[in-house]
Amino acid sequence: MSDPERNPVLSLRGVERTYVTEAGALHVLRGVDLDVYPGEVVGLIGPSGSGKSSLLHAAGLLEKPDAGIIALDGRDCSKLSERQRTKVRLTTVGFVYQFHHLLPEFTALENVALPAEIAGKSKAEARRGAAAMLDQLGLAARVDHQPGQMSGGEQQRVAIARALANQPKLLLADEPTGNLDPTNSAAVFQALYEQARQRGVAALIATHNMELARYMDRVFALKDGHLVPQTF
Secondary structure, rough: OOOOOOOOOEEEEEEEEEEOOOOEEEEEEEEEEEOOOOOEEEEEEEOOOHHHHHHHHHHOHHHHHHHHHEEEEEEEOOOOOOOHHHHHHHHHHHEOOOOOOOOOOOOHHHHHHHHHHHHOOHHHHHHHHHHHHHOOOOHHHHOOOOOHHOOEEEEEHHHHHHHHHOOOEEEEEEOOOOOHHHHHHHHHHHHHHHHHHHHHEEEEEEEEHHHHHHHHHHEEEOOOOEEEEEOO
């Protein structure tokens, strides 16, 4: 899927991240380089503590790495102010986590519409887009349901819809199926994969699920702070 003639949505160069612990310095990222292209789904595997979440947080501008360049849609974001980083996150990046983090008092429609409203769309426009997104993910019958009235798989699909609400160019997912049974895991991954493909969204997905990783375009393992290409 990667194509040197196309521009990557996400480009990492020399990204480093070190945490100071009681046991000393913990180097989780040691000069990571990675490009992710439009419509490409890239997997990131590795044991807990290997740095998968740190890499996703750096790529999504949630944390600043200790060194390296992070470019989103061709823009070097490494030296942006926190306000500028927040704006880029809102307009360019969508996030999906292991736990859906939906607002429990809001309906599915309201949860998905919220990011678009925050970005400046009218409530009516945001809700029209949210309804269309939920329909595409097979949740048209759930638009008026609150999270507690839905299954785990349905909640996670709502979370995917919310992540895509502002039509991001990059989707970052941290163990998006880690809290689901195998059947729901497969359904949620398929929904995420199809949406990335159809929308031309670049997706970087951290997962422990090796069965799902096999279906991704490329897979890397994080070992000793470096990305190691994997083949199946």
